[in-house]
Amino acid sequence: MSSSSNNNSYNSPCAACKFLRRKCLAGCIFAPYFPPEEPQKFVNVHKIFGASNVTKLLNELLPHQREDAVNSLAYEAEARVRDPVYGCVGAISFLQRQVQRLQKELDAANADLIRYACNTGIPSSALQPAETASMQPILPPVNTRRTHPAAAFAAGSIGDDNGGGFFQPPPYSLPWDDNLSGDIDAGGE
């Protein structure tokens, strides 16, 4: 029996160590998050962030935070590979415009409902219009004149000084949980 107490070679090396052509040791920080079945995940992350930067980032986090951190890094890296100019910011800009459009649609639907009620004499107390106040945009509103993602965030409309600071998992699914983003899949080849 070989003295491989520090060597993970009895298991397949993780995707990171395979890519970096090094031994995958027992305490490898990448191994839990970059399985060998998903090589592309590490390829993208390494291409955009670099292995040493990822190591530093992970070392600054608690162990239970690292999986989500790696998944978000992989998501950002893939977005950047697909869109080398805007990366994730392109998606953010698109989604903000969608929020604006839908908010207008909601306002119009509520106005129609109230107008309908007035015309038909339905008591307003019987109405339960959607609480538009509850739908305050979480992020600062996007100026509709700025359709260019670059202009949007350069002008500070994408979360300027409103950045995360969130260290807890959000109470809703993440893009990699149920593939909300459809084609962005951090899986391997």
Add this chain to the structure above:
Amino acid sequence: MAVHGSRCAACKYLRRRCPQDCIFSPHFPSSNPQRFAYVHRIYGASNVGKMLERIALLKLDGFENDQRVPEFERSHVADSLHFEAKCRIEDPVYGCVGFISRLEHQIHSIESEIAMTRALMMMYESSLNRQKGGPSEH
């Protein structure tokens, strides 16, 4: 290699001379040292330089092509990298992906509200139609 009068923020940070053709200097002016500090912390100078310099056009007609990033696009690259780096520093776990999740959640909520409002309207409309179509008077 001529030296500018003043170095850009990147070259100051990296403690090197700032050449006239410095790829960083148009996008990381010395007036905003924090901007480069953020991107350097998350991506590293070499990766930022690569991303400013080149776009790899993947699967273009079946093969990869490396193309230089057009000058006018480089500011967008720099701005988006800065934004994402800032998000990552402020939220080391989710970075700007947290934004995306919140936006998608918001979209879902608004769509549900719209559907509810429309359903409510249809409900009142059908109720009104039933009243109108009540016992007819012959």
